[in-house]
Amino acid sequence: MATTDINTADTARDVRTIDRVVDVIASTAPEIRTGLPGRRVTAEDENPSGETQMAADVFADDLLCERIGALEGVGEYASEERPESVDVGTGRLSVAVDPLDGSSNLKPNNTMGTIFAVYEAPLPAHGRDLVAAGYVLYGPVMTMVVARNGTVDEYVIHDDASHELVREDVTLPDEGSVYGFGGRVPDWTDDFETFAREVEQDASRKLRYGGSMIGDVNQILTYGGIFAYPTLESAPEGKLRVQFEGYPIGYVIETAGGATSDGTKSLLDVDKDDLHARTPMYVGNTDLVAKLEAALD
Ligand SMILES: O=P(O)(O)OC[C@H]1O[C@](O)(COP(=O)(O)O)[C@@H](O)[C@@H]1O
């Protein structure tokens, strides 16, 4: 009986913490966006994945760390931009963030996003420890997609930092009509290239690729289809990171009724214990992801 009481109290606390994290992501987004124009330059350092950081990456990370770290109920904060996770409190939940996804799109002024993952476990956590995940998309309109409690909702974020629910219970359309595949084509494996050519041959589908994973995934959530950042000959683990990109996007897409894969299994079942580990990513409609897995088999 006592155990049940404790679990119930913990769950109620976690729900409140998740709501606070979502509120902070939404209320910080306009500030991140406003801070971008002067920060389209490279920072002095590389991130832990060996990539050049933009000043905007560092700015967004600092803001999010300060605000999420101040929330009651959060114990750890980690991001793509810092080598180790930070102990920020005594809470049970950990928050992992890709402060700016697609920041190389800053120079040509193309879409970018902020991705967040809330885990009920210390970091690095497992995909099955996720209790909420989502992202902000800095497009012509600032939108936020949140997966929690088994559903996906979409919000518009206003300049005054408020957010408004615009679509409830978002699911992938049954007939997928777009596709987008990352990496250099000569660097794709033969099996993936064969699959990609097959997808292209279907007259009901169009290429939609913008070079920011979050923008490309949001198109899949909107129109259905398939996005991949595949295994490359030069990078068998692909480019994208498990804790900050693979797991949260896996959680959003699967909660929205789609499927995800690392080539053989759901992204949520990927086992990696390094905070900055990478994984190939394939996400989209169930039939297309099943075909992809069969093609790579
Ligand atoms: O242009 P590339 O090197 O193929 O990389 C594109 C991919 O890299 C990313 O920009 C990686 O994310 P970050 O910008 O967060 O490092 C993805 O959004 C995108 O899918």
Ligand SMILES: [Mg+2]
């Ligand atoms: Mg990213």
Ligand SMILES: [Mg+2]
């Ligand atoms: Mg990033």
